[in-house]
Amino acid sequence: MRILPCGGEALLVEVANLREVEELYGRLRRDTPPGVTDLVPAARTILVAFDPAATGPARLRALLQEATAGLDATADSDPTADPVITAAKVAPPTVIIPVRYDGPDLGDLARLTGLTPAQIIQRHLRGRHRVAFCGFAPGFAYISGLDPSLRVPRRDSPRTRVPAGAIAIADEFTGVYPRASPGGWHLIGRTDLTVFDLTRDPPALLMPGTAVRFIAADAAGAVPA
């Protein structure tokens, strides 16, 4: 664990892996040091922004050191294991995402992984998924828990337009495009669920720490009983 400087109003905490990020983010959400204005998790780091009038880097560093105590011991290094429980204590209920698995990249993925499209779908469905962090675009969630056999680098040439609701995978993540945008992930399906809505509070359905379950929907978008 390292605490890196980030200008006069933030520190960047760097940990070993995504699981430690999820664990530490859960801890800091539950017990936020005074003066902290923003916590922004990412793949290996959490940005801790603070109000310099309310706290200082030295005091905050000490509190962050305390918060990371025992992190290595509790964060499981096995990526297929159940995601850490502490994050769930402050997390909203599980979001269920109905998916039509008819994405244009299933064939490419089958070649890249050596699996059949049916196997890819089964493995995506049975993953124990959780939002690790957001980025790229408003409401775009990097969802962890992807079956290791489905890990492939992003596409060589990104699409200029991926439709809203596209379900995609790349690297160690799966995700849902919140609205039409360019995108480089492999598309495996789509959902009618609106994951980002500016008129909703909070606007993002998929927030860091949120547990996610994908279920299969038929061509009409209906979920079989």
Added chain:
Amino acid sequence: MTGPGGRSGEITIVAPGPFATVQDLGRPGLAHLGITRSGAVDRHSLRLANRLVGNLPGAAAIEVAYGGLIVRFGHPGMIAVTGAPCPLELAGHQIGMYAPVDVQAGTLLHVGVPAQGVRTYLGIRGGVDVPAVLGSRSRDTLAGIGPEPLVAGARLPLGREMSDPPTVDLAPQARYVDQPELRVLAGPRADWFGAAALADLCAKVYEVTTDSDRVGVRLRGPAIPRRITTELPSEAVVAGGIQIPPSGQPVIFLADHPVTGGYPVLGVVAAADLPLAAQCRPGQRLRFRPARGLVNSRPDD
């Protein structure tokens, strides 16, 4: 101030100039949802405009890039113009910057082209009252959130985001210098570059390029070579962060910066100097200077 029916009034955009948006202090605290703060890139000038007309600090104003704005006032009111200094004409008479000015109903304000700086702020007593999105009236140009950029014919209602009548007649404004110096603090990835990278950055002169915008000030000058060349997992970035992409040419992030970035951040421009960075024009040169006592702080274990 109050128009018929208890309304605070309305203004009409006759011409927006090259690029004008509504901005306030942005939407803080949503970065974990992938939503950046946005808001005025020169927050100092926005705050000053609001103070001059007696508005609350978070009232929305118009941010005008490169002047050219023409506005018609439907009701009597009060304005103050701050930021990049422009010639101003109200109802055919020249008026000054950085001071509150009473406006009669039906008059036109012409904002000319700034001789220095980029962004001028038109503060109006009561604030611009377009619908807030996620608690802010700012246009986030990268994410496309918030009120659309202004177009000719747009009508903007005015609000009641005011406190007491203004007591300041004229605010002193520092001159815009030809070659500003931006104080820089240690960034999270200074160790991804040579030991002297931050000193090198501060020893050279950089030129602002034409692809600079509300997302960032893009610079051209001596490249900053990387020591560690592996891929950096995406991590959150801050306004003022100086990111070094593979080209080695620095980018200073402004208000509409992406929430996360995949290139290392070498240093961070001090918050107090970000307005200066935001006012740098393409072709203009700038320097970095170590913020005293802070540039030597190294990453610790």
